[in-house]
Structures are given as C-alpha cells and as structure tokens.
Amino acid sequence: MKSIPGGQFVQRLFRVSVFLILWMLLGLVVPSVLFFANVTVGGWMLPVSAAAAGFICARWFRGEEGAGWKDIALCIVIVAAAVFLSRLFYNIHWDGNTYHKTAVGLLLDGWNPLTPDCTAAADTVKLTEGLRYNARWIDHYANGGWILSAVTASFFGGIEAGKAVSLLAAVAVTGVLLRYLSIRLRHRGFLALVTVLAVLTPVTVSQMESFYIDGNLYLYLLLSVLAMLMLSDRRCAIKRRYSLLFLFSGIVYCVNIKFTGMVYIGIFCIGFYVCWLVAAFRKGEFFPVFRKATLLFAGMAAFAVFVTGYSSYVCNFLETGSPLYPLAGGEGTVDIMAYSEPNTFSGKSNPEKSLISLFGKTENVTNTSKDAPALKVPFTVSLSEVKACMYTDARVGGLGPWFSGIFLVSAGICVWGLKTAFSREKLLAAEWSVTLALSALMYLFLPGSWWARYSAYLYFFVTTAMFFLAVKMEEAGTQRRRAAGTVLFFAAITANVCCFLLSPAAGAYRSVQIRQDLQKMRAASEEGTLTVWCPTAQMTGIFWNLDEWGIDYVVTEEKTEGEKAYGGKLVWSREPGGKSL
Numbered sequence: 001m002k003s004i005p006g007g008q009f010v011q012r013l014f015r016v017s018v019f020l021i022l023w024m025l026l027g028l029v030v031p032s033v034l035f036f037a038n039v040t041v042g043g044w045m046l047p048v049s050a051a052a053a054g055f056i057c058a059r060w061f062r063g064e065e066g067a068g069w070k071d072i073a074l075c076i077v078i079v080a081a082a083v084f085l086s087r088l089f090y091n092i093h094w095d096g097n098t099y100h101k102t103a104v105g106l107l108l109d110g111w112n113p114l115t116p117d118c119t120a121a122a123d124t125v126k127l128t129e130g131l132r133y134n135a136r137w138i139d140h141y142a143n144g145g146w147i148l149s150a151v152t153a154s155f156f157g158g159i160e161a162g163k164a165v166s167l168l169a170a171v172a173v174t175g176v177l178l179r180y181l182s183i184r185l186r187h188r189g190f191l192a193l194v195t196v197l198a199v200l201t202p203v204t205v206s207q208m209e210s211f212y213i214d215g216n217l218y219l220y221l222l223l224s225v226l227a228m229l230m231l232s233d234r235r236c237a238i239k240r241r242y243s244l245l246f247l248f249s250g251i252v253y254c255v256n257i258k259f260t261g262m263v264y265i266g267i268f269c270i271g272f273y274v275c276w277l278v279a280a281f282r283k284g285e286f287f288p289v290f291r292k293a294t295l296l297f298a299g300m301a302a303f304a305v306f307v308t309g310y311s312s313y314v315c316n317f318l319e320t321g322s323p324l325y326p327l328a329g330g331e332g333t334v335d336i337m338a339y340s341e342p343n344t345f346s347g348k349s350n351p352e353k354s355l356i357s358l359f360g361k362t363e364n365v366t367n368t369s370k371d372a373p374a375l376k377v378p379f380t381v382s383l384s385e386v387k388a389c390m391y392t393d394a395r396v397g398g399l400g401p402w403f404s405g406i407f408l409v410s411a412g413i414c415v416w417g418l419k420t421a422f423s424r425e426k427l428l429a430a431e432w433s434v435t436l437a438l439s440a441l442m443y444l445f446l447p448g449s450w451w452a453r454y455s456a457y458l459y460f461f462v463t464t465a466m467f468f469l470a471v472k473m474e475e476a477g478t479q480r481r482r483a484a485g486t487v488l489f490f491a492a493i494t495a496n497v498c499c500f501l502l503s504p505a506a507g508a509y510r511s512v513q514i515r516q517d518l519q520k521m522r523a524a525s526e527e528g529t530l531t532v533w534c535p536t537a538q539m540t541g542i543f544w545n546l547d548e549w550g551i552d553y554v555v556t557e558e559k560t561e562g563e564k565a566y567g568g569k570l571v572w573s574r575e576p577g578g579k580s581l
Helices: 008-036 045-061 069-088 094-108 129-140 144-156 158-183 188-199 201-207 214-232 239-257 259-283 286-306 308-320 350-358 383-388 403-425 428-443 456-476 479-500 502-525 542-548
Strands: 528-534 553-554 563-565 570-573
Touching: 008 045, 008 069, 008 144, 008 158, 008 239, 008 308, 069 144, 069 479, 094 129, 094 144, 094 158, 094 214, 129 308, 144 158, 144 239, 144 553, 158 188, 158 214, 158 542, 188 214, 188 456, 201 214, 201 403, 201 456, 201 479, 201 502, 214 259, 214 428, 214 456, 214 479, 239 259, 239 286, 259 286, 259 428, 286 308, 350 403, 403 428, 403 456, 403 479, 428 456, 428 528, 456 479, 502 528, 502 563, 502 570, 528 542
Parallel strands: 528 553
Antiparallel strands: 528 570, 563 570
C-alpha cells in the first residue's frame, strides 16, 4: 500500500479524532441514560466518559505504529486550546443568550430534561418572564447539544466553556476527512486545502465562538456521509469499526441537536440505503445486504430517538401528541419562520425563496426590514455584503458574497467529475450523485432552506467539486490553463470564507469590553446588591455569566436607568448603601 501524505501526523490526528468523537458521544449518552435515574448533569461525567473512550481506543489502537504518549499529548493540547478559546469569547448573539445558553445554565443548575418544566431548576432571581418565554423552547426542543455543552462546562468551570464542543467537533471531523482523503489525494497541498475548506465553511466559521448549533449539525452530517462512503469504498483502508462509530455518532448527534437534524440525516441515510440495496440486487446479494443495512440504520435510529432523544421526542409525544412540538402538531404550535423571513417572501414557494437567497446579495433582511432582498450577478461583491458577514445568521445570501458563483462552478465541476467517477467506481459515484441530488432537493423544497444556517448541507457541492478538481490536477498534471482555473476556484472559496472571520473577530473585540463590564459590576456589587434590567428580556443566559463572576444582583423587569453592560444587553445600577432601585 502506498504511503500516506503526511503519514505520521495524519495517522496521529485520526486517532485523536476517533477519541474525541467517542468521548463526545459518551458525553451525551451517559447523562441521557442517567436522567432516567434522576441523576442530573455533573462535571464528573466528562472524565468518566473520557476514561471509557480512552479504554476503548487503547484496545483499538494496540499495535498501531506510532500510537502512544504523543497522541495523548496532542489530544490534551487540542482540548486545552478549545476550552481556553471558548472561555475567552463571550457569547454575544441572540439565540445563544436566549434559549441555548439558558438551557445549558439550567442543566448546570440541576434541571432534568425528563421533567416537564425546566423553570423548576431556576432560582427566584432568574425566574423572569423572559426565562418563562424561553422555557417553551427549552422544554421541548432537541437538547443533545445543550447536554454535551453542560457536561463540558460543568467540568471545566464557566458556562462559556460549553462552546468548546463546536471547536472539538471541527478538529475531529478534520482528522477523519484528512485520513480518508489521503487514500485518494497524494499531493499534501491539495489534501490540506480540500480538508480545511470542507470543514471551515461560512456557517462553521461564523458560529465558532457562539452557542449556535447549525455549524455543528453540518459537521456531523459531513461525518455521517463520510462514514457511509467509507463503508462502501473498496479502496478505504480505514477499519470498519471506525466507520460504524462515525456513522453512529453522526446519527445520534444529528437527531438530538435539532429537529431538522433528524430530517436531514434521515434523508441522507435513506439515499445511501437505496444505493446499497440496488447495488446488492445487481450482484444477487439483495437479502443479506437488506437484512444488515436495515438492522444497522434501524438500530442506530432507535437508539438516537428512544434513548438519547427520549427527553425530547418521546416526552413531547406523551405530553402533546407530537414528537416535534412546538414546531409541528399539537395545540399552540409556532411557525418560527413566519417572523424571520423577509416580508416579500410572503406568498412565494419554497423554491422561489431558496433561489432568491442563493442568488441574492448577502444581507440580513428580516420581516422588519424595509428593503426587499436584491438579486445580483454572481462573483460581484459590495462592501455592505462583506459587512453583513459579521452576522452569525445572515438570512439572504448567507453563505457568502461569492457563493452564488462558487455554487454554479461547483455544480459544473461535479457533473464533469461524476462522469469520470461512474466509469471507475459506480457505487461511489452513485452515492456522490444521490448525496448532491438530495442536497439540491432539500434546499429547494424543505421549508426554511432559504436561510443559510438551515441549509449548510448545500456546501457538499463545494466540497465534492474541490475533491474532483484536486484529483484531476494530480492525474493530468499542471497545464497552465487548468492550473490557473484551479487556483482561482480555491482562491474564491478561501476569500468567501475569510469574510466570515469578521464574526469571531467582532466577538473577540466585544468580549474584551464585556469582561471589563463584568469586572466593574463585581466591584460595585461588593458595596451592595445591584439591580439589573435586560432591555432584551429574553437574553436570560447572561444571568449565568453574572453568577460566575460572583456578582450580587436582583433582576427587575421594569425599565431602569443606569450603566450599560454586555454590549447594551444589560443595564445596572446601585443606590448608596446597596439598596435596589
């Protein structure tokens, strides 16, 4: 077998990735199971999960060349860096500080998701109308991301440490993708570039320092698709047990991070399932493959829904008659897109909305915006579009100023690449084709797909195109015209992603200010209780930041004059002698 480009490092990062994926899987499964015994989230769950994952990996890696203390050292460095960066950044975004961080905080305070009312875990200081409003979503939404973040935050101390799971997922998927692509790409530059640009997308980059979960969902969808490709790739030298672990982790996490995640992973799994059965039928092996594939997917799906997903899907069904409440079924359902989409989308079909967003200017047009989404010529850009990339959830053109052009080129490259692939490996080519076809159909017809963070899977076109182009360049050599086109294509993708670095950059700047505000509030609270008012009443996750800083405060829901903090999301004051206003 040919040597792997960057061999030792690629193998080491792959082993670390296997550990991280197994560790995070157990970090979700262990508390989900213990909730049935009324055991709530505790920091001890993380080292227990790590020890179990380490024991399994030690057996799996036994005898592998290079496995040992260097793997452990690299893993420690990666985890430490992820936690450090997560604690350094304060979540400044709407969803993050409303129900996401609030849910993590309630889990840290002893909330058991199997109970019907999360507010029972909140102390009286935090029990505001804003928290009661957030409780509607917290009690019913899929909660896997919150549970894993809470376990992480509980162990490392500080609620912001819970965001480290996003960075760790990015590293883990990078290691897996790098190892898989190293089988087919020999050039280290192409190998690194395709891998990094497949993981660092506009959605993952813009959300890396927030509690948003759409970037994580994309990463686990990518991991799941990779795992299914590995299971059917004859050239794949990666052991089957790793592919099964990746698929199981992907399904469990996708199902439990968002309701839409269950839809997305279900559609992709069905696509691969059909491909496998058709291929088996042609070989005369239909019934054995049917039995194995059906048991595989059914078993993983059942575990994801009825064990880790019991506190959301099953409890929702028992309480309201709908597993997807409050988004679908039951009394009091809410159409969250109705007040999120531009006013001009009213009356338009899903394909119309999606195409307008795909070929529109990058801007955060909401239902309160006066201007309608504007179409533009692909590969043109304006300064306002670049500035709009500062948002974690830009609604129109949310995958970047250059994405419409990149998508068109990517689609053309995919068609060109698949023609060659079908002549060499029919099953893999069929799986690629199905994945891309399903991504396009989901984007056009699933409600809400016009919003980029709900359709990050569309980036599969770009990832596939980069791979096909890199393979063709290695096979055909560097002809001047082809080389120039390849450089421009990768440069456009890189430039498009770099625009979204504005989001974490803005977060870093604001985090410095927030830290200074919290220091000032702590010093003031030492002289007496502070009165805190949240102009944006639903951003209750900030209360847990105040607790961690040891700030003595009470919350008022009446408009109060005072000093602004947390980017204007808090107003605080104190009368002489510590009396509240």
